Each structure stands twice: as structure tokens, then as C-alpha cells.
Amino acid sequence: MNLLNIVNAVTDKLSDNPLVYTYVRLLLTGDQTKMRTFIKKFQDKYGCKTIADVCCGTGDFATLVSAGGRYIGW
Numbered sequence: 001m002n003l004l005n006i007v008n009a010v011t012d013k014l015s016d017n018p019l020v021y022t023y024v025r026l027l028l029t030g031d032q033t034k035m036r037t038f039i040k041k042f043q044d045k046y047g048c049k050t051i052a053d054v055c056c057g058t059g060d061f062a063t064l065v066s067a068g069g070r071y072i073g074w
Contacts, residue, residue, distance in 0.1 A: 006048075049066065049068065053071065053073045
């Protein structure tokens with residue numbers, strides 16, 4: 001087994017754990033304040049009731065859905 005296979009095996013195991021995944025993502029990308037602001041701005045501006053989140057991970061943006069709205073995460 002080479003080093004790349006070992007790294008892949010370890011990252012696969014870590015990313016399978018939602019808590020670990022969330023904290024690693026937080027360390028790598030921050031709290032995504034700009035993205036949250038962007039989503040809220042356009043949701044309010046256009047009266048969006050649904051957020052479709054591609055590559056949603058653990059669904060962090062689900063908390064941004066307006067009351068009575070819908071969140072779809074892939």
C-alpha cells in the first residue's frame with residue numbers, strides 16, 4: 001500500500017463522520033459568512049421559498065430557509 005492509498009483511506013474514514021467532516025470543513029473554509037449573506041440577500045430579494053444545495057455536505061445552509069420554506073440538499 002503506497003502513501004496515496006493510505007491518505008485516501010484515512011480521509012474516507014474521516015469524511016464518513018459528520019462531526020469530523022463539519023470541523024475539517026470549518027478549518028479549511030471558515031464559517032462561510034459571505035455565502036450565508038449571499039443566500040439570505042437573494043432569498044429575501046426574490047422571496048425564494050426553496051434552497052437547493054448541491055454538494056451540501058451535512059446541510060449547514062438548511063438553517064437559512066425562511067419559515068414555511070423548503071431545503072433540498074444533494
